[in-house]
Amino acid sequence: MKRFTHLDATSLEEAVSLLNDSTGPAYVIAGGSDLMGCLKDNLWMEAPERIINLKTIPGLTDITVEDNALHIGALVTLTEVAESETVKKNWPGLAEAARRTASPLLRNMGTIAGNICQENRCWYYRYPDKIGGRIDCVRKGGKRCLAVPGDHRFHSIFGAVKKCIAVNPSDTAPALVALNATVLTTKRSIAIDDFFSAENGAQSTILDRDEIVTEIVVPRPATGPTNAFRKIAYRKSIDFALVNCAASLDIADGVITGARICLNAVHNLPRRCEASEALLIGKELTEALAQEAGKAAVAEAKPLLQNGYKVQMAQTIVGDTLMDCINQPS
Structure with a gap:
């Protein structure tokens, strides 16, 4: 790990000022579960000069319901989201997504904002610099995505963005997309559909370098807690999703009047299944319709040689998740 200056911010204004005043790259840290790995492996093309600690800023750790919406502070941990009775009552899909993220220890560390801001996963991009030297994939300034001709078992089945086929790894991201959340920052309000990015380099969101997430706002579901989340991974704990x-x-009256469906770990970005959503409107949800929606979700899939298995997984998980929406545990 290269040397850097660690600074405690006492307010959001100070944190932004510290980012802007840095003469070199600067990053913020909250839980640190993703950031520390990036630092230890010298992941980025430019090592940070400053790390700004956000945990010393008050007022970012609350879960409240105001104006008929759920407000989650940026520093709320995944454990707190998963165990919140308020979240579980009306937003069970989000609670389950947080519960299925990583391990108990990492959920105690990791924050909701950190989980949606983490970088995309790819062993070429994240290859530790200390083991054999740097691998210059397209996200590190190289000319091509090394996973395409190499090992792409866990990569995108919907093609590349700017040549890169690394996938977004977040579990809470698809839940927030399905629930039509809004991300509040020190600069603006961002609809969750517009929040994620697949540009080259060390970023998976549209956030500016001096922009910090402050809160996530999730509207109350219009017709009750008919939302759900599912995950397929090698192990139920620790592993990122396949x-x-x-x-x-x-x-309303047994008929679907609105639908939002999101897959993740299948593309650079959390992927809205808009064809599946359109298929459901005006109909009563049945097993057959749910399965049809699953097929529509993967109709545009472009799997590579080693990851075709994910197409069937994605098709099946969409149908199962839809049925979970109307078969909530009592």
Whole structure:
């Protein structure tokens, strides 16, 4: 790990000022579960000069319901989201997504904002610099994505963005997309559909370098807690998803009036299943319709030689997650 200056911020204004005043790259740290790995492996093309600690800023650790919406402070941990009775009552899909993230220790460390801001996963991009030297994939300034001709078992089944086929790894991201959340920052309000980015380099969101997430706002579901989350991974704990899915339905008199479905770990970005959503509107949800929606979700899939198995997983998980929306445990 290269040397850097660690600074405690006492306010958001101070944190932004410290980012802007840095003569070199600067990053913020909250839980640190992703950031510390990046630092230890010298992941970035430019090592940070400053790390700004956000945990010393008050007022970012609350879960409240105001104006008929759930407000989650940026420093709320994944454990707190998973165990919140408020979240579990009306937003069970989000609670389950947080519960299925990583291990108990990492959930105690990791924050909700950190989970949606973590970098995309790829063993070429994240290859430790200390083991054999730097691997210059396209995200590190190279000319091509090394996973395409190499090992792409866990990579995108929906093609590349700017040549890169690394996938977004977040579990809470698809849940927040399905629930039509809004991300508040020190600069602006961002609809969750617009929040994620797949540009080259060390970033998976549209956040500016001096922009900090302050809160996530999730509207109350219009027709009750008809939302759900599922995840397929090698192990139920610790592992990143092979495929995950979240869905939220608005149902009136047994008929679907609104639907949002999101897959993740299948593309650079959390992927809205808009064809599946359109298929559901105006109909009663049945097993057959859910399976049809699953097929629609992967109709545009472009798997590579080693990751075709993820297509069937994605198709199946969409149907199962939709049925979970109307079969909530009592």
